[in-house]
Amino acid sequence: MLKTVVTLFRGKAYEAEERLADRHALAILDQQMRDAALAVERAKKTLALASAQDKAEERKLDATRAQIAEIETRAVAALKAGREDLARKAAENIADLESDATAAEKARALFSVEIKSLERHLRDQSARLAELERGRRIARAAEAVRVARRGRLEEAPCGQSTLSEAEATLARLRERQAEACAAEAALDDLDARDKAQDLNAVLADAGFGPPVKPRAADVLARLKEKAGAA
CATH class of the missing domain: 1.10.287 (Helix Hairpins)
Known part of the structure; x- marks a missing residue:
C-alpha cells in the first residue's frame, strides 16, 4: 500500500x-x-x-x-x-x-x-x-x-478575454452606434418636417395656397352653407 x-x-x-x-x-x-x-x-x-x-x-x-x-x-x-x-x-x-x-x-x-x-x-x-x-x-x-486563437481551442485564463469576445464587443458597439445615428437622422427629419409645415401654414394664412389644416372660419362657412340649403 x-x-x-x-x-x-x-x-x-x-x-x-x-x-x-x-x-x-x-x-x-x-x-x-x-x-x-x-x-x-x-x-x-x-x-x-x-x-x-x-x-x-x-x-x-x-x-x-x-x-x-x-x-x-x-x-x-x-x-x-x-x-x-x-x-x-x-x-x-x-x-x-x-x-x-x-x-x-x-x-x-x-x-x-x-x-x-x-x-x-x-x-x-x-x-x-x-x-x-x-x-x-x-x-x-x-x-x-x-x-x-485560444478562444477556439481552449478556455482562456480567468480574467483574460479572447479575440472572439473582443470581436463580439466591437459588433455590439457598432450596432449601438448605428442605432444612435438612425435615431439622430429620424429626429432631424422630424424637425425638418415641422419647420416645413409651419412655413406652409404661414403661407396658407397669407392666402397663398390651400390651408394646411382645417380652420374654424372655413368650418363655420361650410356649416352656414349647409344650414341655408336646409
Missing part, C-alpha cells in the same frame, strides 16, 4: 512538473539559451587565452633559437682562436637553451591540438546557438498565434 502511495505521489509530482514546464516553456527556453550563450562566451575566452599562450611560446622559442645561433657563432670563433674552455662553456649554455627550445616546441604542439579542438567546439556551439535562436523566434510567433 505504501509503495502504491509513493508511486502515486511521484506520478502526480511528475505531472505537475510537466504542466509547469509546458506553461512556462518559453521562459525556460530563454533562460537555457542565456546559459548556453554564456557557455559560448566562456569558450571564446578560453580559446583567446590558449591562442595568446601559444603566441607567447612562439616568441619564446624564436628568441631561444636566435640566442642559440648567436652563441654557436661565438663558440666557433672561440674554438678557432684556441679557447676551448670558452667554447665548452658556450656548449653547456647551448645545451640548456636547446632543452628550453624542446620544451617550448612540445608546449606549442599541445597548444596547437587544444586550440584546434576549442575552435571545433566553438563552431559547433555557435551554430547550435544560432539554430536555437531561429527556433525561438519561430516558437514565439507560434505562441502568439496560439494565444490569439
Whole structure:
C-alpha cells in the first residue's frame, strides 16, 4: 500500500512538473539559451587565452633559437682562436637553451591540438546557438498565434478575454452606434418636417395656397352653407 502511495505521489509530482514546464516553456527556453550563450562566451575566452599562450611560446622559442645561433657563432670563433674552455662553456649554455627550445616546441604542439579542438567546439556551439535562436523566434510567433486563437481551442485564463469576445464587443458597439445615428437622422427629419409645415401654414394664412389644416372660419362657412340649403 505504501509503495502504491509513493508511486502515486511521484506520478502526480511528475505531472505537475510537466504542466509547469509546458506553461512556462518559453521562459525556460530563454533562460537555457542565456546559459548556453554564456557557455559560448566562456569558450571564446578560453580559446583567446590558449591562442595568446601559444603566441607567447612562439616568441619564446624564436628568441631561444636566435640566442642559440648567436652563441654557436661565438663558440666557433672561440674554438678557432684556441679557447676551448670558452667554447665548452658556450656548449653547456647551448645545451640548456636547446632543452628550453624542446620544451617550448612540445608546449606549442599541445597548444596547437587544444586550440584546434576549442575552435571545433566553438563552431559547433555557435551554430547550435544560432539554430536555437531561429527556433525561438519561430516558437514565439507560434505562441502568439496560439494565444490569439485560444478562444477556439481552449478556455482562456480567468480574467483574460479572447479575440472572439473582443470581436463580439466591437459588433455590439457598432450596432449601438448605428442605432444612435438612425435615431439622430429620424429626429432631424422630424424637425425638418415641422419647420416645413409651419412655413406652409404661414403661407396658407397669407392666402397663398390651400390651408394646411382645417380652420374654424372655413368650418363655420361650410356649416352656414349647409344650414341655408336646409
